[in-house]
Amino acid sequence: MNPTRAAVRAGVQRGLTELRNSFTNAQDLWGYVFPTLILLVTIFFMRGATVPGTGFSLGTRTLPSILGMGLAFGGLITLAQQLVVEREDGTLLRAKATPNGMLGYLVGKLTSISTVALVSMVIQLVPALFLVDGLRLTEASAWFTLLWVVVIGLVATLPIGAVIGSLIENPRNLGLVMLPMMGLIALSGIFYPINGYPGWVQAVAQVFPIYWLGLGMRSALLPDNLAAVELGGSWRHLETLGVLGAWAVLGLVLAPVVLRRMARRESGSRVAARRERAMQQAIM
Template sequence: MKPTTTAVRAGVARGRIELRQSFTTVQDLWGYLFPTVALLVVMVLMRGSTIPGTEFSRGTMTLPSALGVVVAFGGLVNLAQILTVEREDGTLLRAKAIPGGMLGYLVGKIVLISGMVLVSVVILLVPGAFLLDGLDLSGPGTWLTLAWVLALGLVATMPIGAIIGSLAPNPRNLGVVMLPIMALVATSGVFYPINGFPEWLQWIAQLFPIYWLGLGMRSGLLPDGMQAVEIGESWRHWETAGVLGVWAVIGLVVAPMVLRHMARRESGSSVAARREKAMQRIA
């Protein structure tokens, strides 16, 4: 068996084990459930409010947008956080020491993050479908759209998350990254149609994946009549695929170079130095 095949298989097995373990860890379960419950409460409270110019519930329109944010956070933030933590505790160094270990490590994280995102989407969508009226879940086109937006969204965001995780000195520095991401969420039409914002702000939002993930999810779950409140009064599937595809290409080209550079810098002394600094901060 080829070493690459062995590494990929080991990575898949590792990712599946880590995903199962996440269902038995209190911290991970809290990460699954708390954001879901918080979002559902907000959307239920928004049921009586309508989108301007329509009679459609703002809460229902928020649900697919929130699914897009779940995908973006999984790919960008969760992967970056895992990489920085496991670089600091030496997990990454141990993977580097094994032949094919880095490939297996990355495959495992892809499986883990993809599984976590899929679970988060399901536990948000299923109760949301019962609590909120107006979602279009009847046709196969709905599920096909959700599938390609979810898959392409992960490919577009996970490499960027890997880059962020490779460049961040330690997990505590990720708080700085969260600020611009939260700003993008606020301006990407999650809670309010983006065409209500100033035009310059609309252009900025459309440069990044979060807006397009939300739009893609809305195109799958909302009735066609809701295109009227979108930019150009269209779901813009080709543009969604194009922008997410560009981000995917950029990430897939840059991420391997950054990861290789980061892996070369890893050594026992660097891990020990980071641990010492972490202990000093605790003390």
């Protein structure tokens, strides 16, 4: 069998094994359920508010936005977290020691994290449907838009997540990524339309994929007349495709280079040094 094909096959099997372990682990399961509880509580308290200038429920508008945010968070942060942790515990070093091991490792992570992102989205969407109405789930066009937004959203964010994880050596430094991520979420119209924000804030929000994933999910699930409250008064599908596509190209170009550089630097002595520093910090 072709070595690359064998590595991809092994990576898929590795990803499926991680999924099986995750879905039978109580702590991981709580990690899937807890965001759903937060979402339901958020929508519940928003049920009486309306989107400015309309009679449409702000809670219903927020639901697809949060689903888009979840995809972005899973792609950008979850993969980065796992890369950092598994570099520290030596998992990446063991992968590097096998032929095409890094390729198999990355394929496994992409398999498991993308599947978890999709499952989490379903877990959040289904119970939320009992609290909101007005979603256009019976239209074929809605499901088609949902499909391409999810696919390109994952392709746009997962490679960037791999780059972030490759650049951070200490798991404790992940907070340096989380803080700006929370800021971007606040600026990206997830919980409230950004039309009233200053122009420079709108411009910053539109550079990053979180805004476009939220917009894309809203375009899939909300009625067409809600596009009037968005920037430009439309769903801007071409712009969504263009910006997310640009992030996908950037990530796919950078990720292999950064991952190879990171893998070359891994050694037993570096893993041991990181473990020693972690133990000293734990003692302190």
